[in-house]
Amino acid sequence: MTDYADIPKGAYSIIAEVRAKPGKREDLRAATLPLIPLVRSDPKNLVYFFQEDRENPGASSSTRCLQRKKTLKRTITCHT
Numbered sequence: 001m002t003d004y005a006d007i008p009k010g011a012y013s014i015i016a017e018v019r020a021k022p023g024k025r026e027d028l029r030a031a032t033l034p035l036i037p038l039v040r041s042d043p044k045n046l047v048y049f050f051q052e053d054r055e056n057p058g059a060s061s062s063t064r065c066l067q068r069k070k071t072l073k074r075t076i077t078c079h080t
Contacts, residue, residue, distance in 0.1 A: 007046055013065045020058035028058065039064060 020028040032050075040048045046065040053059040 004047075007065060008067065010068055011046055011065050012068065013063060015061065015063050017061045018059070019056075025058035028060075032060070 018028065018032075029052075036048070036050050039045060044067050046067060048062070048064045050062045051060060053061070
């Protein structure tokens with residue numbers, strides 16, 4: 001689904017901004033890029049965008065829109 005008009009009422013979004021630690025840009029890319037097709041293929045996923053900041057190497061952001069809040073609660077995982 002790529003047309004915002006098709007996103008159902010009650011959908012929720014997750015917006016994440018990530019910055020690689022100094023010297024870890026390629027490690028972060030290697031861990032992140034293979035996940036993109038998995039997220040996009042999730043049947044609960046409505047829209048997913050991943051952007052790398054060209055002016056700030058190692059900085060990226062992603063936006064994911066999900067069907068409902070219940071799905072959102074099960075999706076969020078934090079790693080430190």
